[in-house]
């Protein structure tokens with residue numbers, strides 16, 4: 202397709218991308234099982250370098266064993282590491298989770314806080330994790346989750362030229378309306394798993410095709 206030249210054309214293209222994403226993935230939401238903001242925070246920390254499927258296999262037993270942040274705060278990282286071994290990087294994740302639990306219990310009355318600034322004081326919670334928890338658990342659009350799928354697809358769709366996740370998020374929040382920040386991430390993550398995969402994207406099946414001028418497109422559909 203021709204690249205939009207004017208601000209109005211760029212805005213129209215973004216609107217069309219959002220409309221088509223909504224048609225393709227109307228029910229997109231977070232795939233990590235959870236029953237509370239705290240459980241989502243733990244699941245998100247566990248999901249680093251691990252599939253959501255594997256995390257979802259581990260968390261039901263984990264939350265049965267440690268039902269509250271106070272229970273996690275009382276355990277040693279060494280013991281917790283054994284419980285989460287199958288998610289990989291278990292020593293670091295255990296330290297983060299126990300540190301997060303101690304912060305949540307010690308400074309926030311046992312409740313995961315509701316602001317980005319407070320979230321960023323929690324061990325193991327950088328902007329991505331904070332955006333996941335604030336957006337999905339509380340419905341607070343504090344920013345846009347930038348994971349590996351959002352990173353790759355934002356570049357393919359020419360929504361950013363940055364490679365640093367914080368700078369990508371900064372570009373995205375300028376062009377995506379705030380009421381779409383939460384769902385946009387979920388939809389792009391699903392798109393990254395279903396069609397716009399890292400190697401050999403399935404462009405022939407992609408409804409964004411006519412709006413996409415990625416260099417590595419595998420099919421051009423006008």
Ligand code: SF4
Pocket residue numbers: 357358396397398402403404407408409410413414415417418419
């Ligand atoms: S056309 Fe291909 S590269 Fe572009 S968004 Fe769709 S799957 Fe991804």
